[in-house]
Amino acid sequence: MSNRLNATPNDLRAFWMPFTANRQFKKEPRLFVKAKDMHYTTHDGRTVLDGTAGLWCVNAGHCRPLITEAIAQQAGELDYAPAFQLGHPKAFELASRLVDIAPEGMNHVLYTNSGSESVDTALKVALAYHRVKGDGSRTRLIGRERGYHGVNFGGISVGGIVSNRKMFGTLLTGVDHMPHTHQPDKNAFTKGEPEHGGDIATELERIVTLHDASTIAAVIVEPVAGSTGVLIPPKGYLQKLRDICTKHGILLIFDEVITGYGRLGTPFAAQYFDVMPDMIVTAKGLTNGVIPMGAVFVTSAIHDAFMSGPEHMIEFFHGYTYSGNPIASAAALATLDTYRDEGLLTRAATLAPYWEKALHSLADCPHVIDIRNIGLIGAIELSPISGEPTKRAFSAFLKAYESGFLIRTTGDIIALSPPLIISEAQIDELVAGIRTVLQSNI
Ligand SMILES: Cc1ncc(COP(=O)(O)O)c(C=O)c1O
Numbered sequence: 001m002s003n004r005l006n007a008t009p010n011d012l013r014a015f016w017m018p019f020t021a022n023r024q025f026k027k028e029p030r031l032f033v034k035a036k037d038m039h040y041t042t043h044d045g046r047t048v049l050d051g052t053a054g055l056w057c058v059n060a061g062h063c064r065p066l067i068t069e070a071i072a073q074q075a076g077e078l079d080y081a082p083a084f085q086l087g088h089p090k091a092f093e094l095a096s097r098l099v100d101i102a103p104e105g106m107n108h109v110l111y112t113n114s115g116s117e118s119v120d121t122a123l124k125v126a127l128a129y130h131r132v133k134g135d136g137s138r139t140r141l142i143g144r145e146r147g148y149h150g151v152n153f154g155g156i157s158v159g160g161i162v163s164n165r166k167m168f169g170t171l172l173t174g175v176d177h178m179p180h181t182h183q184p185d186k187n188a189f190t191k192g193e194p195e196h197g198g199d200i201a202t203e204l205e206r207i208v209t210l211h212d213a214s215t216i217a218a219v220i221v222e223p224v225a226g227s228t229g230v231l232i233p234p235k236g237y238l239q240k241l242r243d244i245c246t247k248h249g250i251l252l253i254f255d256e257v258i259t260g261y262g263r264l265g266t267p268f269a270a271q272y273f274d275v276m277p278d279m280i281v282t283a284k285g286l287t288n289g290v291i292p293m294g295a296v297f298v299t300s301a302i303h304d305a306f307m308s309g310p311e312h313m314i315e316f317f318h319g320y321t322y323s324g325n326p327i328a329s330a331a332a333l334a335t336l337d338t339y340r341d342e343g344l345l346t347r348a349a350t351l352a353p354y355w356e357k358a359l360h361s362l363a364d365c366p367h368v369i370d371i372r373n374i375g376l377i378g379a380i381e382l383s384p385i386s387g388e389p390t391k392r393a394f395s396a397f398l399k400a401y402e403s404g405f406l407i408r409t410t411g412d413i414i415a416l417s418p419p420l421i422i423s424e425a426q427i428d429e430l431v432a433g434i435r436t437v438l439q440s441n442i
Pocket residue numbers: 113114115116117119148149150151222226227255256257258283284
């Protein structure tokens with residue numbers, strides 16, 4: 001017997017949507033039915049300019065021909081190959097291509113299906129690395145307040161966003177958090193990296209003193225924190241973290257799920273800030289958001305530490321049914337081709353000055369208490385409505401959507417990260433649209 005709830009083709013009830021106000025959405029649905037380059041088309045036939053690259057992932061814009069053709073071709077040629085003890089050529093080709101654009105020394109890649117899985121993979125590599133090196137007492141993981149590292153248990157344990165943690169019990173044990181770097185009292189309306197706050201990195205020394213370095217496996221941070229509302233690292237901060245980790249034999253993991261694949265005008269943020277971590281966690285832009293796939297980059301030192309013991313033995317007991325899936329690999333290769341052919345991994349560097357000027361022109365709009373930017377990322381922080389946090393930004397989101405602009409909000413912050421193909425005229429259009437929304441009754 002069917003237990004369907006009188007389902008109709010457009011019934012919205014069965015799908016419990018992620019990170020969504022489900023009841024509000026289902027009263028006023030917002031559905032996209034088509035997309036091309038910089039635009040979505042809604043179910044009611046309107047065009048929406050994409051100010052967020054979907055969810056920070058569609059870096060090359062929508063429905064790009066090389067990618068859609070590669071997926072169709074691969075699906076007809078080799079749909080699936082087992083990922084364990086077997087392989088297929090494109091997963092290897094992709095890993096080599098990825099290593100080519102990664103910072104020097106990041107010579108090996110583990111595949112996953114999402115940012116959350118990439119984070120948990122990197123944390124597991126860190127713990128196992130110390131163990132295979134005979135340093136198995138290094139079991140602690142250090143994250144940061146306001147950090148977002150996806151939604152799996154490892155990621156929410158090292159993450160620092162209260163709503164993502166508080167419902168889920170005690171999480172991983174042995175985790176500590178550094179303070180975040182956001183200092184609006186000193187740094188509001190900074191263009192690029194803030195002057196103040198680099199020394200906050202020394203809080204890591206305090207944590208090391210508290211627990212002893214011999215118990216700490218890894219520190220994980222987003223070079224630019226995205227989902228918590230775009231927190232840009234103060235000058236010198238990341239290098240200081242690197243120095244402290246090196247001094248104490250702690251691995252440094254950069255979560256580049258948002259910053260990877262050109263968002264700052266370099267392939268990875270590690271290159272932008274010229275700070276070399278031990279692992280880089282990526283997903284999203286790897287396949288232009290089209291097919292779920294993530295990749296974790298590790299140094300040769302980490303990889304090689306596992307390559308001992310009898311050769312018939314599995315070296316690392318970890319992996320996913322879909323690690324390096326053929327269709328995802330084909331999509332990622334075509335994405336890298338698109339990035340290369342159109343210069344997209346560095347285009348944000350060219351656009352950044354125009355983007356910065358356009359964004360900061362909103363400083364005089366009502367409710368704006370801070371604007372920050374780096375590469376092709378921007379944030380406009382609004383004063384909350386008294387007693388109703390998040391409501392002002394959410395109503396800005398709804399109004400923007402109605403008027404044909406996709407923005408993203410987190411708390412009372414509008415976060416922007418358009419596809420890297422955006423034109424200067426489209427930046428003007430986006431900023432003008434946001435100005436109108438901010439000047440309306442929100
Ligand atoms: C920095 C960071 N890490 C991890 C994730 C999780 O990625 P996913 O949603 O693909 O699991 C995100 C997603 O926004 C992210 O921004």
